[in-house]
Amino acid sequence: MSNDMHWSRWGDLSHGDDLPESAIGLLELAFGDLRPVRSARLTDVQPRPVLLDDAVLDELRSLLGADNVSVDHEVRIRHTRGKSTPDLLAMRAGDVAAAPDAVLSPGTHEEVVALIEIAGHHRIAVVPYGGGTSVVGGLTPDGVGENGVVAIDLSRLDALVEVDVESSTATVEAGVLGPRAEELLAEHGLTLGHFPQSFEYASIGGFAATRSSGQSSSGYGRFDSMVVGLKVATARGTWDLGTAPAGAAGPDLRQLVLGSEGAFGVITQVRVAVRRAPEVKAYETWRFPSFAQGRDALRNLVQDDLNPTVLRLSDEAETTLNLADPDSVGAAGGGGVLMVCGYEGTAGRVHRMRDEVSARLVSLDGVSQGDEAGRRWAAGRFGAPYLRDALMDRGVIVETLETATFWSDIEALYDAVKVALEETLRGTGATPIVLCHISHVYRTGASLYFTVAFDGNEQPAEQWQRAKAAASEAIRRCGATITHHHAVGRDHLHWYAQEIGPIGVRALRAVKAAMDPDGVLNPGVLIP
């Protein structure tokens, strides 16, 4: 049942996540002496007593089989919260108050439909649990303290249901994690091409429910753009969506389910566009004199239909920090900012695209740094969350936030968010380091992804909450989106309501009321 993720850290313990000596030196230069921070042990923490009564548990056991209904402490704790820094801080402090009362593991779509019905009948909150990687409070529903909460662990929905080679689509069950999806598709010579930083633990259903976007989005597109069909278990029964790649048959209702975070139903199956697995992968880094010039280069490429598979540009601070760490990208010195350009496809296509992009980047004052650093970036692309744990072990708090807007507003957005983060954290007595990169580009705009590190005081969660609120206000003032690929959850709800306005809120609430009359589907999430 479920994956091998650590209950209060990212990944499993087999992953070496201690810091190299050189990094510790650097950190102490920035933050002064570091002190080891203790973290609660699994054996020390205790979830609250199970709220579900025996009759309900018996009903669930007779539906799913006794093995697939767990009230075991460890299982419950392992399905508590997601993996945001506030989540980890709470878990490290031994706070497992958000633990579900039971963890249910349905094996079929029909079982999910049936258990939503049971949950509705008994007014028990239902939290869909894919990989458990939410960083926005998506796994922390309201409703605790009333009739209880169950997590629906989707890991038994693990099949590649169909490969339609002619249509270039695959139908995959929601519980399949990123690496397993790639493994199953590789047997058919195919790839999904979706590699968010959470890839190793995140699930297909979660990608859809949160509108995930991966590091190769320039080439393969966002996850929502890959989805052509969905099967959803709702309180009203089964909802099948997707009769054609695109159409004019009213609003695109798939787009109502994508990003719905379990509030309207549980996605159990996704039909996605797939691609032939690439023959060749080549990653190269480029140096630009400034973040502004690098941004202009990205915009120039994408507005001229030059779309490498990966495009990623670090600002000056992120470039400097990465250069300072010999295990990271761009070991060569020289100032400015680094861009990663990755190319995947047939040898011929990669060759041609790379030639064309390279010529363009040279004309825009880019200087190639060769393949070595690019290869290192690709090898370490899923590594940052492990590093976060190692830093938190020493009292350094790391968290990320992200947004997106149109190109003409990008610079103002960058400045506003950076200033908001820095000033607010300084106001808490911390010495913040704020890094930023662009990793998703569109013809009309781009994302900004901020990484923040600071020396936590006794209340690091409050420090971060203040910084996050200030950054979110700045995002709203700039008219940008509160989230480009992390979703709304509970953490973004306040600013999300402002973003979609009272009419948007009204529309969502109407759909929620129609789809979830008992209000049991991930309550408190998404709907302002």
Added chain:
Amino acid sequence: MSNDMHWSRWGDLSHGDDLPESAIGLLELAFGDLRPVRSARLTDVQPRPVLLDDAVLDELRSLLGADNVSVDHEVRIRHTRGKSTPDLLAMRAGDVAAAPDAVLSPGTHEEVVALIEIAGHHRIAVVPYGGGTSVVGGLTPDGVGENGVVAIDLSRLDALVEVDVESSTATVEAGVLGPRAEELLAEHGLTLGHFPQSFEYASIGGFAATRSSGQSSSGYGRFDSMVVGLKVATARGTWDLGTAPAGAAGPDLRQLVLGSEGAFGVITQVRVAVRRAPEVKAYETWRFPSFAQGRDALRNLVQDDLNPTVLRLSDEAETTLNLADPDSVGAAGGGGVLMVCGYEGTAGRVHRMRDEVSARLVSLDGVSQGDEAGRRWAAGRFGAPYLRDALMDRGVIVETLETATFWSDIEALYDAVKVALEETLRGTGATPIVLCHISHVYRTGASLYFTVAFDGNEQPAEQWQRAKAAASEAIRRCGATITHHHAVGRDHLHWYAQEIGPIGVRALRAVKAAMDPDGVLNPGVLIP
């Protein structure tokens, strides 16, 4: 007020729409002797008395100015119905029962908001009227006979509001027609690249409200994929959507408004992605041995990211008919089917794409037919609706319908729809000609566009209704969409409800009730 479209035909009378002698000969070969069919004159028809009382008209006049509230017979008739063949048959028969009671011409977004409020207060149905080109009953609301119907003519919302060169977007008011939009953008060296067959008369707001797709969709994309922002006048006030190109902030609510056909509100402004106007346009035709082989070639191109600006493939019947008409595409003989490949962009890009596509098509048994026929196709691309009028003047009924599905289902869909149309029309005593082409392709599937011509009996609208119903049943049996780019309107409602299922219907009704509590927004359209 409004455009110069004829009240019961397509286009204006200055357009020569008579048939060449050669075509008449061909038609008589197919259908036997043709007889001229009389059509009602504008001076002979009379709309019903205005249902609105004077107090309401005064309220509207004081909001919009007396000049912008018309109850003139001709103005009302010119805003009656759209341009489907059933619409034209009704109008030719002098049936103007669907005429609105008044035609209102607001000059600002705020006026649209205010008049929706007035309409709600008095329970008057409101029909947004852009170019009047609906072919699915989108301009024929229920509600006539109660408190009346007003058409909101959007033609005074005619501004290019903003060009954001850096973000490559333009903000355009809803009433701007296709050619005017291109003219306004051309002043900035830009193009929208949206050229549906209705281009000459259809409006920006209508493109958005119906999810239009143009003949250059392979290169420029569907209209819904171009939209990054919307301003909507609703019964709840102003709704602004679009904070970033894409994001994870919940369901994409823009996609709830796109395709909503005025049922949730009136789109008054659209922010769209634009492109640099192409330096070069080159259109070429290719011959393939069969429709099946041509289809495989299209699929091969698009699944390998080879996307000419225009891709269009006629089946054997359409190819033959086009070849038989010396004014149409593909004058050279030789059997098989014709594909149009169009390339637009910089000279270098067109050259490279054309080389790569041509090599691929040759490898797939395509034989280039050169540029001449392609140029002729491009020149005549908006001509078919004029031809329809000329044929109807002789008792030959022409109508189209379209659908889309995934590649692996395309052949079965083609066969099923063709057989349904032919058998049903033969059952009415007609001799049908059924033509088909593919004009919109995706990695995962494609559209099918059928053109049907038959010798009408005394009840041609009923003949067509039976054929359309049979084709629609066939589409549903195949699991395809009831419309790829014509929208739902009233004509598709029955099959649309089946397509989205009871849960989809429930979701739409919930949004409708929330957004339009008085039920006055284009009632009867879209919502099953």
